[in-house]
Amino acid sequence: MVKSKIKLQTKKLNVWYGNMHVVKDFTLKIPEKKITAVIGPSGCGKSTFLRSLNRMVELVPGARVSGEILLDGENIYDKDVDETEIRLRIGMVFQKPNPFPKSMYENVAYGLKVRGITEEKKLRLLVEESLKKVGLWEEVRDRLNRSALELSGGQQQRLCIARALAVKPEVILMDEPCSSLDPIATAKIEDLLFELKKDYTIVIVTHNLQQAARVSDYTAFMYAGKLIEHGRTEEIFERPKDKITQDYITGRFG
Amino acid sequence: MVKAKTCERLGFWAARVAILISLSITGYMLFYIISKGASIISWDFLTKPPTSGMTAGGIFPAIVGTLLLVTLAIVISLPLGLASAIYLVEYSSKESRFVRLVELAVYSLNGVPSIVFGLFGMAFFVKFLGFGTSLLSASLTLSLMILPTIVATSVEALKSVPDHFREASLALGATKGQTIVRVVLPAAFPGIITGAMLGVGRAAGETAPILFTGAVFYMRGLPTSIFDPVMALPFHLFVLATEHPNISKVEPIQYGTALVLLILVLLISLIAAVIRYRYRRKRKW
Numbered sequence: 001m002v003k004s005k006i007k008l009q010t011k012k013l014n015v016w017y018g019n020m021h022v023v024k025d026f027t028l029k030i031p032e033k034k035i036t037a038v039i040g041p042s043g044c045g046k047s048t049f050l051r052s053l054n055r056m057v058e059l060v061p062g063a064r065v066s067g068e069i070l071l072d073g074e075n076i077y078d079k080d081v082d083e084t085e086i087r088l089r090i091g092m093v094f095q096k097p098n099p100f101p102k103s104m105y106e107n108v109a110y111g112l113k114v115r116g117i118t119e120e121k122k123l124r125l126l127v128e129e130s131l132k133k134v135g136l137w138e139e140v141r142d143r144l145n146r147s148a149l150e151l152s153g154g155q156q157q158r159l160c161i162a163r164a165l166a167v168k169p170e171v172i173l174m175d176e177p178c179s180s181l182d183p184i185a186t187a188k189i190e191d192l193l194f195e196l197k198k199d200y201t202i203v204i205v206t207h208n209l210q211q212a213a214r215v216s217d218y219t220a221f222m223y224a225g226k227l228i229e230h231g232r233t234e235e236i237f238e239r240p241k242d243k244i245t246q247d248y249i250t251g252r253f254g
Numbered sequence: 255m256v257k258a259k260t261c262e263r264l265g266f267w268a269a270r271v272a273i274l275i276s277l278s279i280t281g282y283m284l285f286y287i288i289s290k291g292a293s294i295i296s297w298d299f300l301t302k303p304p305t306s307g308m309t310a311g312g313i314f315p316a317i318v319g320t321l322l323l324v325t326l327a328i329v330i331s332l333p334l335g336l337a338s339a340i341y342l343v344e345y346s347s348k349e350s351r352f353v354r355l356v357e358l359a360v361y362s363l364n365g366v367p368s369i370v371f372g373l374f375g376m377a378f379f380v381k382f383l384g385f386g387t388s389l390l391s392a393s394l395t396l397s398l399m400i401l402p403t404i405v406a407t408s409v410e411a412l413k414s415v416p417d418h419f420r421e422a423s424l425a426l427g428a429t430k431g432q433t434i435v436r437v438v439l440p441a442a443f444p445g446i447i448t449g450a451m452l453g454v455g456r457a458a459g460e461t462a463p464i465l466f467t468g469a470v471f472y473m474r475g476l477p478t479s480i481f482d483p484v485m486a487l488p489f490h491l492f493v494l495a496t497e498h499p500n501i502s503k504v505e506p507i508q509y510g511t512a513l514v515l516l517i518l519v520l521l522i523s524l525i526a527a528v529i530r531y532r533y534r535r536k537r538k539w
Contacts, residue, residue, distance in 0.1 A: 056425060061347055088427035098418040101441055111426035114436070160422070167426060 007032035007201040008053065008090075008171055013067035015045070015052050017060060022048045024225040026067070030171075030218075035193060035202045037216035037233065039209060041253065045225040046205045047095075050173050053203065054090040055083040071171070088115070091169035095176045097156035099148035099163070104140050107148045107159055111167035130162040134192055154185025161192065165200075172196065174204040178211065190215050209249065213237050221245045287516065291509030299510060304472065308494065309503040313511050318476055319389075319484035320518065323464065324457045326393035326480070327400060332450050334397075335404030342405075343412040344434055364402035369462040371399040376466040390480040392468025399463050400453035407449025411442040444533040451526030455519045461488040471497075487515040 008030040015023035022045045030036050038046050051057040052065055055076060068075045076086045088111070099107050108127045117123060127144070131137040136158045140151070148159055157177060164172060178186040193215050196202060206212050212219055212233065219236040221229045221244075229236060229245045240246040247253055298312055305311035338356070346353045375395030385391040415438050423433040439446075461469075469489035477484050494508045 054425065056421065059421070059424065061349075084427045084429055087425055092425040094418060094421065094425075096418065098416075098422045100419060100422065100437055110423070110436070111428070114423075114426060114428040114432050163422075163426065 004031040004034060006030065007072065008203070009070045010053075011068040011070065013049075013052060013069060014065070015048050015057060016064040017048075018062040022225055023052065026227050028220055028227055028230060030201060030203060032201050033197055033199070034217040035197050035204060035215055036218045036220065037212035038203065038205045038220045038222055039207065039212050039248075040222035041248065042207060044222050046207075046222055047175055049222065050092075050175050050203060050205050053171075053173055054087050054092055056087070056092065058083065088167050089169055090171040090173060091164035091167065093157070093161050093164055093172065093174045093177045096180050097153055097160050099151070099156050099159050101147065101149060103145045104148045104151070104159060105144040108163050108166050110163060115167065126166055127162075130166040131159075133165055133195070134158040134162040135188070136162060152185070154181050154188060157181060157185070157189060158192065161189075161196075165196075169200065171201045171203065174202065176206055176208075177204070178206075178208070186211075209237075209251075221248065223248070284516075287509055287512050291506065291511075291513035294506040294510040295513060300514070303475075304507075307500075308472065308498060308507070309500055313487070313490060313507070313514065315473065315476055316485040316487045316490040316511065317514065317518075319469075320458055320487045320515070322389060322477065322484060323393050323396060323468070323486055324454045326389065327396035327457045328450055328454050330394065331397035331401045331404050331453065335401050335449075336408050336446060338405050339408030339412055340434060343409055344430065344438065360402045360405045364406065366399075367462075368399055368460050369465075371395055372463040372465050372467060374398070375463060380467055386481060387466070387470070387483050388468050388481045389477050389484045390468070392464040392484065392486075393480075395463040395467045396457040396460065399460065400457050403453045403456065404449050407452065408442070408446050411445025411449065412438060414445060415441045444530045447529050448526050451522055455522050458519050458522065459488055459515065461486075461492045464489060465492075487511055487518070491515065 006029045010026050010028050013023055013026040014021070024045075026049060038049060040046050048057060053069060057063050057065060065077060069077060071086070071089065075081070076083075076090075100110065102110075105127055108130050109123045112123055112126055117126075128137060128141075131140065136155060139155065140159075143150075148156065151159060161172075161177075178189050181189065190211065193202060193204070197217075204212075204216065216233045218231065219233045220227055221236060221240075221242075223244055229240060229242045236245065237249055240249055300312060300317065301314050302312035303315050304313065338360075342353055342356060372395060375391060375398070379385045379391035379394050380387055385394075419437050419441060420433055423437045424430070428436070464486055468483050469486045470483040471485070471489070471493045473483060473485060491508060491511045494504045494511065498504045
């Protein structure tokens with residue numbers, strides 16, 4: 001089904017919150033340098049699935065994970081794998097823009113400083129590079145030391161993307177990154193996604209179907225914790241095989 | 255309809271009267287202390303030791319003593335209290351029995367009368383550990399007394415830091431410790447400082463905890479080590495008001511001391527307010 005190299009792969013992934021079985025037997029291949037969209041009705045487990053991909057799900061008290069998630073063939077849930085190392089390779093952008101209450105510069109440099117990079121010149125360079133990638137450099141270059149909270153919502157979200165890019169991840173997970181943004185800011189983020197997929201593998205959770213259709217190469221439809229259907233985006237949207245997928249995509253429920 | 259409006263008007267006036275009463279009582283108290291004490295305050299009063307059997311001279315050693323006591327108390331209790339709060343909020347699961355127990359202990363400790371801390375301090379620090387009646391014993395006793403305040407306010411400050419800051423940091427590959435040091439503590443700083451200053455203010459004003467553990471009515475010169483006893487403003491006031499034979503002569507000194515203590519505590523609150531204000535302005539979320 002999928003021709004390009006597989007970057008990330010889940011095998012029989014199950015996630016529980018206490019007694020709640022949230023993700024059920026999820027087996028999915030995520031191709032490299034493509035955008036994979038995960039769609040499905042609210043509460044179907046999309047976000048939980050996404051958070052299991054960088055082990056953020058482990059932060060929820062009572063969360064349990066079984067099965068495998070292979071990043072370049074290695075299981076990220078293996079006992080000797082350091083989760084901070086995984087999160088460095090698999091970055092994340094959240095639903096609500098969440099810059100730190102620090103300067104724009106400090107925000108983007110954060111992940112680098114945490115990694116022990118302290119050389120000012122190198123930091124400046126990497127911060128500039130990341131901000132350029134998200135198209136924010138020209139807008140903020142002369143006020144890098146001002147608080148990131150002064151920025152508009154859309155700018156904040158692009159700053160958060162720059163912050164994630166700065167540590168040079170291989171995969172970027174996006175959890176409904178445009179749900180709190182206006183249409184213009186959303187369009188900017190979507191344009192950015194096309195740029196980013198040249199270098200990164202992107203998994204985006206969205207319940208905006210048009211967005212999934214516009215930006216993604218592959219789409220996975222999730223319902224009640226299960227992966228119902230997965231394939232090229234055109235196929236899922238034009239010729240869904242499953243009845244539930246069809247009903248969801250044509251707006252019969254959601 | 256008319257009835258509801260009348261009721262509302264009545265309630266409004268009741269609230270207004272209540273505010274007026276509490277404000278005027280506070281105002282009168284302040285006015286009383288200032289009018290009785292202001293005349294004696296001078297540079298000499300603030301910088302000279304007492305003379306002639308406490309009927310003349312200043313209160314310099316008591317000011318220094320109080321400053322030493324609260325500084326030492328906060329130096330001891332802030333790290334302890336903050337570390338406990340970090341453990342409670344960041345590292346333990348919120349439902350665990352141990353956390354509930356610690357929280358219960360902290361809140362109960364907050365309700366313990368200060369004289370009980372004083373007695374404990376005497377038994378434990380002065381006698382059992384052999385620190386004697388000293389600056390150290392008194393500061394330790396004070397730090398125990400303000401510890402619950404520090405823990406409770408620090409816990410609140412840490413809890414008020416939104417979880418999405420923690421998530422953003424962890425998602426960037428930071429460890430939990432890095433997240434706490436680099437993101438959570440800076441964001442919680444105004445709240446932590448407020449708690450510390452509340453503790454300092456309380457420690458500065460209390461007499462009972464230092465009564466048997468370190469305060470003396472008079473000493474020559476200032477303490478030279480933490481094992482020396484100290485003079486302190488509230489204790490000075492207490493002795494002047496209750497035990498001095500020459501009431502009319504020491505009365506202005508009494509009120510002067512009260513005024514200085516009041517200003518000191520006010521100043522501490524003011525510093526806390528300024529720090530809070532500056533941080534709040536910079537960091538909104």
